[in-house]
Amino acid sequence: MANYPFSPDCITIPLCSGKKACSMPSSPSLTLRNVSLVGGRIADISVREGVVSHAGAGGPADRTIDCSDLLVLPAAIDMHVHMRGGTQSAKEDWESGSRSALAGGVTVVVDQPNTIPPISSPDALHARVLEARSHSLCSFAVNSSVTFDTPVKGMWSAGALAFGETFFAPSSYGEALSGEELGAALREIQVCGALATIHAEEAAAGDDSDLLSHDRLRSAAGELRAVDSVRRYNTAGCRLHFCHMSTNASVRAAAAAGSVEVTPHHLFLSHEQFGPADALGKVNPPLRSEKERRDLWAAWDTIDVIASDHAPHTRTEKQALFRDAPAGIPGVETMVPLLLAAVLEKKIQLADVIRKTSQAPAGLLGIPPAGFSPGDRADFALYPKTTDRVDPDTLHSRCGFSPFEGLPAIFPRTVILGGEVVYEEGEFSRGSPAWFAGKGFFPR
Ligand code: DOR
Numbered sequence: 257m258a259n260y261p262f263s264p265d266c267i268t269i270p271l272c273s274g275k276k277a278c279s280m281p282s283s284p285s286l287t288l289r290n291v292s293l294v295g296g297r298i299a300d301i302s303v304r305e306g307v308v309s310h311a312g313a314g315g316p317a318d319r320t321i322d323c324s325d326l327l328v329l330p331a332a333i334d335m336h337v338h339m340r341g342g343t344q345s346a347k348e349d350w351e352s353g354s355r356s357a358l359a360g361g362v363t364v365v366v367d368q369p370n371t372i373p374p375i376s377s378p379d380a381l382h383a384r385v386l387e388a389r390s391h392s393l394c395s396f397a398v399n400s401s402v403t404f405d406t407p408v409k410g411m412w413s414a415g416a417l418a419f420g421e422t423f424f425a426p427s428s429y430g431e432a433l434s435g436e437e438l439g440a441a442l443r444e445i446q447v448c449g450a451l452a453t454i455h456a457e458e459a460a461a462g463d464d465s466d467l468l469s470h471d472r473l474r475s476a477a478g479e480l481r482a483v484d485s486v487r488r489y490n491t492a493g494c495r496l497h498f499c500h501m502s503t504n505a506s507v508r509a510a511a512a513a514g515s516v517e518v519t520p521h522h523l524f525l526s527h528e529q530f531g532p533a534d535a536l537g538k539v540n541p542p543l544r545s546e547k548e549r550r551d552l553w554a555a556w557d558t559i560d561v562i563a564s565d566h567a568p569h570t571r572t573e574k575q576a577l578f579r580d581a582p583a584g585i586p587g588v589e590t591m592v593p594l595l596l597a598a599v600l601e602k603k604i605q606l607a608d609v610i611r612k613t614s615q616a617p618a619g620l621l622g623i624p625p626a627g628f629s630p631g632d633r634a635d636f637a638l639y640p641k642t643t644d645r646v647d648p649d650t651l652h653s654r655c656g657f658s659p660f661e662g663l664p665a666i667f668p669r670t671v672i673l674g675g676e677v678v679y680e681e682g683e684f685s686r687g688s689p690a691w692f693a694g695k696g697f698f699p700r
């Protein structure tokens with residue numbers, strides 16, 4: 257395996273008091289003044305060397321931002337994005353995808369392994385990390401693919417953060433594993449103590465000619481059966497995370513077997529909102545009916561994580577005949593903005609949004625949490641308290657469209673990564689993005 261010319265950044269996040277005795281070079285300090293914390297306390301948040309150094313009264317700093325009129329959130333971790341790149345750069349690459357992430361208040365993305373070529377060997381993982389290292393403006397992690405012959409231990413020591421999404425039904429650029437193959441892979445992943453993330457669906461053959469038939473061929477009942485099968489094949493008791501559960505019943509079944517992720521598109525969109533054969537709404541698992549969408553909100557308290565499944569395809573690809581158009585919806589930039597608009601409408605609580613987009617993914621994946629306490633990773637997004645609307649022309653993904661067009665959303669004005677302002681009023685600057693490797697990483 258090739259040598260890594262660098263180490264992941266999760267092992268040593270420098271914690272430096274800034275006193276003379278510290279030998280680390282000091283980066284500019286920042287104070288966020290008058291931050292309203294969940295629970296009502298107002299505090300100044302001081303940041304040094306990439307982490308929160310104090311929460312209380314703020315002292316002098318190289319830069320001070322008054323947050324009196326702003327919603328300040330620990331920035332989000334989107335644990336399910338497809339950043340593309342390589343031969344798929346017309347859809348997205350690390351540069352455009354990471355801009356889209358930052359402009360949506362996401363400072364860490366977890367890249368899925370169904371790239372071309374897939375992330376199925378330590379060398380492929382190494383190359384992917386180097387590509388992200390060179391081009392990403394946000395912090396990142398890379399997952400290992402799970403195929404019948406994935407070298408699980410090798411991927412774990414090469415720095416995979418988690419395993420999957422593991423395709424238990426075929427999807428775009430992903431071949432399905434059989435039940436036996438899944439069981440065998442989960443045994444190996446369990447030995448590493450790693451997390452397996454699962455795309456659980458059933459895909460039937462048939463005429464996939466519009467959104468309704470797409471919903472029937474990849475049915476809600478089939479998703480529920482797939483969750484149950486995955487649970488039964490997991491004889492090893494591997495830690496499971498169910499990706500993009502699309503119905504209330506699936507959320508509840510998955511919660512009994514692992515952690516549960518839901519996407520904004522299944523919460524905010526139904527197939528009724530599109531023309532019958534509009535492939536902009538084609539995604540796996542499919543958009544469900546308006547009734548099922550509303551019912552999904554009733555499972556809100558059972559959902560652990562909201563992740564976008566950001567899966568950009570070009571507008572031209574999406575304009576093909578429905579059955580030929582690729583499945584996938586872009587969403588890393590609109591995820592937190594849509595949820596915050598729902599907070600302002602008093603539909604959900606701000607604390608839940610922070611938990612499901614930042615704290616829970618950090619905990620599940622072993623990424624140092626962003627937050628307001630001393631030692632926390634100093635990644636924040638600062639939002640106005642007024643609602644805007646999703647306008648695809650102002651988004652940064654290369655795919656150039658958004659199925660969320662016109663929905664209420666609140667976009668961040670300023671985004672901070674490791675204590676540095678990396679996005680402000682539409683302008684980006686290159687900060688110091690980190691690579692978060694998994695716990696098994698062993699440099700050679
Ligand atoms: O709709 C989807 N698109 N679902 C997936 O699981 C993969 C994704 C993609 O990579 O385009």
Ligand code: ZN
Pocket residue numbers: 421427455499500540541
């Ligand atoms: Zn998936």
